[in-house]
Amino acid sequence: MVSRQRVFNLLRTMNSLSCQCPAHGCRGNIQVSNATPVKDYAFEIKNSTVRYGLGVTREVGLDLVNFNAKNVCVMTDTNLMTLRPVQSVLDSLTKNGIKYEVYNKVRVEPTDSSFKEATEFAKRGKFDSFVAVGGGSVMDTCKAANLYYCDPDADFLDYVNAPVGRGKPVTVQLKPMIAIPTTSGTGSETTGASIFDYEELKAKTGISHSALRPLLAIIDPLHTMTMPEKVSNYSGFDVFCHALESFTAIPYNERSPAPPNPALRPAYQGSNPISDVWARFCLQTIQKYFARSVYNADDIEARSSMHLAGTMAGVGIGNAGVHLCHSLAYPIAGNVKTFVAQDYGDEPLVPHGLSVVMTAPAVFRFTAASDPDKHLEAAGLLGTDTTGKKQADAGAILADTIIKYMDTMNIENGLQKLGYAHEDIPDLVKGALPQQRLLKMTPLPQTEEDLSKMLEDSLVIY
Known part of the structure; x- marks a missing residue:
């Protein structure tokens, strides 16, 4: 790959050799600095893979086979446990021979305590992949459990956004996560944000890093009918x-x-x-x-x-x-x-x-x-x-x-x-x-x- 310095030198050469007559004097007038600008000058679009369609949940078991998953953590809440969205997921996993355990104690509007409880479940299960079925609370809890499971020595506040936490970047490799939303609002299935109530401050904060994004978001409108x-x-x-x-x-x-x-x-x-x-x-x-x-x-x-x-x-x-x-x-x-x-x-x-x-x-x-x-x-x-x-x-x-x-x-x-x-x-x-x-x-x-x-x-x- 061409070095950054060689690119700068080439641009400066083009600038010096460009025509300087009044008709063309603006061409080649490229100003390049080695210094990092004070304000940002670029943006990136990072996103989970999105799959949308009526009844598309039936494919989740095959996705996990394709991920070579052997032991899957399915996270949801008690309200959804007996409803069609979760049952559709479990049916697909069973049909495709996927071993799984269900954590159904996700708290609506989660807290730091409920995040820690979900993390302990994940650590005991030694999972190689995660599936979240529910609203934003379920997906955010699953993201956090995946993160702290993959970095078991981290202090909880290490990754929490500053100034509440230390806001460390995520450098550990997380396990594959599939998000299946059952509400139409949070967008958590495509984001790297995980929001919770920090009980000590009585205010919400969160963890934000692109590494937390689910690998796949399965958007099945049938789940919204409940x-x-x-x-x-x-x-x-x-x-x-x-x-x-x-x-x-x-x-x-x-x-x-x-x-x-x-x-x-x-x-x-x-x-x-x-x-x-x-x-x-x-x-x-x-x-x-x-x-x-x-x-x-x-x-x-x-x-x-x-x-x-x-x-x-x-x-x-x-x-x-x-x-x-x-x-x-x-x-x-x-x-x-x-x-x-x-x-x-x-x-x-x-x-x-x-x-x-x-x-x-x-x-x-x-x-x-x-x-x-x-x-x-x-x-x-x-x-x-x-x-x-x-x-x-x-x-x-x-x-x-x-x-x-x-x-x-x-x-x-x-x-x-x-x-x-x-x-x-x-x-x-x-x-x-x-x-x-x-x-x-x-x-x-x-x-x-x-x-x-x-x-x-x-x-x-x-």
Whole structure:
């Protein structure tokens, strides 16, 4: 391979020999520096292999045969254990002679403790591959168990995102993982992110590295037919915010610092022309199918489309990233008091999709000044007529568009309905501040006062 220095020398030679006449003087004017730029200048698209189709789960056993798997860990939760998605997976494994053990104690909205419990199960089983069947909680737990199983001497905080943890890059080889989502929202089947509640801080954080990405994502729309209405609703708003946040994130060439080595380029790199394609697709799909998929559980076209949109949004956020809605959502979920979400069991819980959309109107009023045209475009993709609208009104227009969707989908009217009051705002801000990985993806700098105001404006929305 030609060395980097020889490439630089060749470019400089081309520059010196190019025609310098007025008609052609701009040609060959290539400026090359050996120094690493302050801001990044490139982006990468990394992704799991995605397989989509009605009934495609039947192939998972053959995939494991092709991986030469001998002992497989299947992870799911107790709610799914007796339902069709898990049974379809186990039938395929049995048919193809795959030895497996099932871990069905995944916690919805996992914690550091539940991650550790799943890891201990993996270590006892000595598995050579993993299959996750479920929503984001299952897939994130499986990623973490795979990581700490493959690096048994690691301290738990070694890989957790800074400043909560040490944020070490993953250098160990992980076992092959197949992700089979049963909800339409997290996109975890294509990302290198694994999110959990860090109990000591009462806030969410996570692990983020491309090595955690599943090797294969099997997207089977048949699994969405078992989703209850509220699960479909809240997970759909996760897709909604994934698309909006990745679309409006800081541009990749404005993010800093540039990595000294391409291997150190972070998973979340900023908005870019390729991730924007996925975001636009998702917003158009939401406009057409979101309400149908929630209120017509047997509408296979709508549920299939939202299931695909969830994966497409995962491709976008897995490379571009998310920002303020998710930063603020983590303490909203982590500090839950008494709110019990319908269709999510009897324990106090703020589902992830609900926590992210709570602040979305306030967030996009704030970020609109960074790129009014893009915010107007997003509103248009969601069905709002933006013809002749002023750039100065972009934030208000997008916020009003979001509120109309929240109203249509009967989303709780602000943080007060989730049990929060004005006096809780300082603690919510405190929980958001450690989310530096996400806060830095915001297209505008923000102060603690800015975060406080967005939360205050979200206490009552309608």
